[in-house]
Amino acid sequence: MNGDKNLIIEQITIVGGTHGNEYIGPFFIRKAEQTNIYQDNPIVVSTLLANPEAFTQARRFIDQDLNRSFSSDILTGNQDQHECQRAREISRHFSQGLSQNESGQHFIIDLHSTTANMGITLIVRNNEPLNLRTAAYVQKNMPETRILLSDMDHVQHQSLNSISRFGIVIEVGPLPNAVLRHDLFEATERVVDLVVKFLTLSKTRKEPKLPDEVTVFKFREKVPYPRDQEGELTAMVHKDLQDRDYRLLETSHPIFMTFQGGEIRYSSEPGYPVFINEAAYYLEDTAFIITDKVEASLK
Ligand SMILES: [Zn+2]
Numbered sequence: 001m002n003g004d005k006n007l008i009i010e011q012i013t014i015v016g017g018t019h020g021n022e023y024i025g026p027f028f029i030r031k032a033e034q035t036n037i038y039q040d041n042p043i044v045v046s047t048l049l050a051n052p053e054a055f056t057q058a059r060r061f062i063d064q065d066l067n068r069s070f071s072s073d074i075l076t077g078n079q080d081q082h083e084c085q086r087a088r089e090i091s092r093h094f095s096q097g098l099s100q101n102e103s104g105q106h107f108i109i110d111l112h113s114t115t116a117n118m119g120i121t122l123i124v125r126n127n128e129p130l131n132l133r134t135a136a137y138v139q140k141n142m143p144e145t146r147i148l149l150s151d152m153d154h155v156q157h158q159s160l161n162s163i164s165r166f167g168i169v170i171e172v173g174p175l176p177n178a179v180l181r182h183d184l185f186e187a188t189e190r191v192v193d194l195v196v197k198f199l200t201l202s203k204t205r206k207e208p209k210l211p212d213e214v215t216v217f218k219f220r221e222k223v224p225y226p227r228d229q230e231g232e233l234t235a236m237v238h239k240d241l242q243d244r245d246y247r248l249l250e251t252s253h254p255i256f257m258t259f260q261g262g263e264i265r266y267s268s269e270p271g272y273p274v275f276i277n278e279a280a281y282y283l284e285d286t287a288f289i290i291t292d293k294v295e296a297s298l299k
Pocket residue numbers: 018019022112113
């Protein structure tokens with residue numbers, strides 16, 4: 001592992017409102033701007049409200065999901081959907097921000113919430129050691145956080161975070177859409193603070209000592225909802241699965257209850273479900289995501 005990668009982080013951007021109905025991010029940004037908390041930080045910390053129009057309307061998005069709109073097709077195209085235009089603006093914003101310092105890199109902290117019972121989750125991509133080390137530092141100081149490893153962004157989704165190699169997504173829940181909760185807001189503040197602290201220490205002094213390895217939940221597959229030939233839902237998430245994010249799901253345990261009253265059981269290899277019954281994922285036909293619990297080396 002190359003520890004020198006830390007040294008090139010020159011800017012941190014805290015992004016909120018990528019989904020306009022996830023309120024913690026936008027209000028976090030408002031508070032951070034009012035209180036100027038990172039004014040004198042050795043690494044420049046700025047904020048960005050990603051989708052102000054969607055936030056004003058308390059909607060996840062206006063025309064399409066902004067967090068699935070950072071494909072090269074869209075970034076180099078001229079599609080006029082609101083989020084396509086916004087993705088191009090945000091992409092320009094980041095590339096302009098870096099022009100003053102070409103060797104500098106942006107670290108993006110993207111703030112989200114989920115209706116699923118996931119507690120505090122740090123989502124990092126597989127392929128960048130600095131992101132995982134940052135998450136490990138947060139977990140060392142907040143043992144209740146969990147780390148979710150995912151490369152979905154690059155392969156399928158083209159998320160906002162994919163603009164930079166360096167970044168982390170903070171997901172907190174359970175939180176209904178367009179609602180604030182003090183405890184989860186505070187948890188988000190603690191995580192952001194630790195991320196900024198870790199990157200700043202890594203740049204200005206010595207990277208804090210981390211464990212040799214860390215437990216992570218690694219994306220395996222999405223589990224779709226049962227539907228009929230017309231595409232209508234035929235079942236809901238089973239009560240025995242509801243809220244059991246990060247708890248081992250064994251083969252043959254019930255996962256859905258049909259509207260006829262029949263149980264549908266899990267037929268794959270045991271795994272750890274996350275994003276169980278996430279409201280936004282009905283649109284994407286994902287009832288939950290199965291992960292594998294593995295150890296990841298930080299060396
Ligand atoms: Zn979100």
